[in-house]
Amino acid sequence: MIYKRSSELFNEAQKVIPGGVNSPVRAFKAVGGDPIFIQKAEGAYLYDEDGNKLIDYINSWGPMILGHAHKPVVDAVVDKARKGTSFGTPTELETRIAELAVKMVPNIDKIRMVNSGTEACMSAVRLARGFTGKEKIIKFAGCYHGHSDSFLIQAGSGAVTFGTPNSPGVTQGTAKDTLLAKYNDLENVKELIAANKEEIACIILEPVAGNMGCIPPAEGFLEGLRKLCNENDILLIFDEVMTGFRLAPGGVQERSGVNADIVCFGKVIGGGLPVGAFAARNEIMDYLAPVGPVYQAGTLSGNPLAMAAGYAMLKELHDNPSIFESIDKKTEYLHEGMARVIESHKVAHTINRVGSMISVHFSEEPVTDFASSAKAASNGVFNKFFHGMLENGIYIAPSAYETWFINDALSYEDLDKTIEVVDKVAKTL
């Protein structure tokens, strides 16, 4: 495939946009080469500026669970846009989407809308600190919670792809309040709690990690964290920005049966528009302004276009829960097919999958935390794999630390084509 126009556009972009992109992982820095500029998308496919048609496994990094330009979502946005795009006043639709989210997700009474996953996680931590009166937080190496200061301590995703685990600009004062634990290691968490008695406000994690590749929680890990939080008056925050409304209508809380104190959302909840949200039971949410003392606000929060897209998306997922089964089955099919062909070429690999999240690591060792993910990523095989796939019209994330997302617009024909390409590419690894 030829990607000439994309390269021209990338050159122009680099003159006026830092690195030519508005979010670092869109650049192909980790894998080399120029990023592909997309002109339009529909269903399971992206169409780029050179006229190539690509099967998309990024899905805007998660939101497009029903495929691109999904008609009910687009219709809802267009209809709203004609009536004005923002008022800065309450609107009925904000209540309707909140009711729907509260109905779908276990253990939450109220939800507050923001504009991104970053804002959701940042606000959730402020709320946890306000509610508990404590200042320190525990996060896990390799988990990504957006780019706010407290989280840029060994964050996953773009932050590790670019080798800036501790970003310049984050103060020592902020960094010292973030304690770093190893994913899937309860003993490590216990030690941190013991060494910081009465000081920890919350533990935040991706309850199924997706920003160091897909890494499932080990058996008993989430339950163990819940118990430790109960015993030490610590709030447990599930960052379900990636997993919410994807792994089940109620996210990982529903799937695992483990309750979080605060839950963060993003990606799917906005139907492809900029939305984040955080939610909890009444006693915690009522700590927020204007009812309570913890301040949080947003000029465009609950924006009518964003709410229209999000509501159309959630409504379809709510009314038609078989979608979750359908995407899980498609992902399982892809998993089995890829494992079979990669195996046949004797290429060392580990495939991790939870529901419709899947990642391929080129290492035989189990990938259970950031260290093992980084080890698998370090041999350069992924980069070769990535370019082989792209050359054959399959678009996966340009980093070994990212999860692939499966949307329901993908047909079994698309999956078969993908497996064929994996076969062809694995032969060259």
Ligand SMILES: *Cc1c(COP(=O)(O)O)cnc(C)c1O
């Ligand atoms: C994407 C993501 C975020 C950040 O969301 P943005 O909308 O990019 O700010 C936070 N947490 C997790 C788990 C994510 O995957």
